[in-house]
Amino acid sequence: MGILSRTSYVIRSKINSLLNRAEDPTETLDYSYEKMRDELQQVKQGIADLTTQKKRLEIQKRRLEENVEKHNDQAREAVQQDREDLARKALEKKQAKMSQIEELETQIASLQETQDQLVNKKDELQSRIEEFRTKKETMKARYEAAEASSRVSEAMTGVGDEMADVGRALERAEEQTDEMEARSAAMDELMDSGAFDDALSDKDSIERELEAGRTSAEVDTELETLKAEMGKSSGSSSESSADADVDVETDVTDEEVEAELEELKNEDDSSSS
Template sequence: MGILSRASYVIRSKLNTLISSAEDPSEQLDYSYEQMRDELQDVKQGIADLTTQKKRLEIQKRRLEENVEKHNEQAREAVRQDREDLARRALEKKKSKMSQIEDLETQIADLQQTQDNLVSKKDELQQQIEQFKTEKETMKARYEAAEASTRVSEAMTGAGDEMEDVSRSIERAREQTQDMEARAEAMDELEGSGALENAMDDRSDIEKELDSGRADAEIESELDTLRQQEGVETESESTAETTDAEDDTLEDLDATESSDPDVETELAELQDDESN
């Protein structure tokens, strides 16, 4: 599989499989993008190596061309000196160098064609990587938006694991609070009924009764004071006024009976009967 075909396969496979993957698509997309960039870098390195090799062949070709020119001058010089044997040897070397130059030109042309193809594929691969980058960022944004929406929905509905733990914690706290409130009410009730004595209270039952009576008397006295301040008649004053009124009524009756002549006559007759 060629470099460009492999890169295209990577792009298609990653985009088709990342959505359904159990791992974080954002991380996988970033990883795939870095892999593609590494592949592009390998392609660029291959082009650079190929260009270097072509340059070496071109340098070798120039040296051979210089040798060809040198052997050509040698052949001319040999002819001028009437040394045909040396001229022939120089021309033979010139021909050998020219043959090597033709082979190098063929290799250089092949390398140039390969370099041009690689540069074209490199540009196409780079364009695909840029397209993948755009799709990657778009997909990451969509995934992050969907993830945020899911978290908000879970938080609002309590469907998430964290909210479920929070709900259980609140329920346990509510139950513990209710148990503690019930216990406090029970302790207050027992203490109020006397069933549960205060461990710090060392008074005897008689002392408690006397203290309770004194407290009641103090309360009644304070109530009488408040009634007097507000102009409200107290129960003792009302009773005293009623008693005084009854006494006045009895005295009036006695005075009336003592001043009535008929009553005096009847009393005198009753006294005479008793004496007889």
């Protein structure tokens, strides 16, 4: 295979591949159906033209037949007038017209046969077109259903391009999140271990630990102080409650004494009376 033939073959194969990807089966079926309808219309037009030619020949035949009758009448009249020469001419014209009529009849019969054949082909083609139309609609429905089912399946299983892109985006986001969390945990661990000294502080790790210990001791001391103060407050509250009870009892006793004195005074007044 030469270079030119190989180049031509490769180009044709590439073009064929592009056409296959760009081809829509439903559009192809519709186009084929329209082409068949155009062919049917052309057949009908051919039948109409053929019928027109046949009718034209039939009209011409009728005119010749009228001329034959006319020449026949002329021959009779010439015989009656003893004009054999005129009668002979009329009969000669009659024979010529009859020969033309025979030729026209042959042509008309041929056209009629052709017309019958075209009508049969037209009926057959029309039947095939109707059958193709039914198959076309069925095939289009199946193709559209299969296409919709394929899209749904791809969306559900994640095989489609969009779902694949979404899946890859989620994977990248998860990887970045894991990396950031690991980096943050590593930094916290290094800071707690003192591996990274504070750039703004001149304290080393030992001083920070000692300071943390002093802070803890101060917190414990303050906690003990608060507990002691709370204990004293509880004792004072108890004593105050006891004093309040004594005062209440004293108040109650004084009232009772006053009441008894009033009763005694009343009794004394009653006795004096």
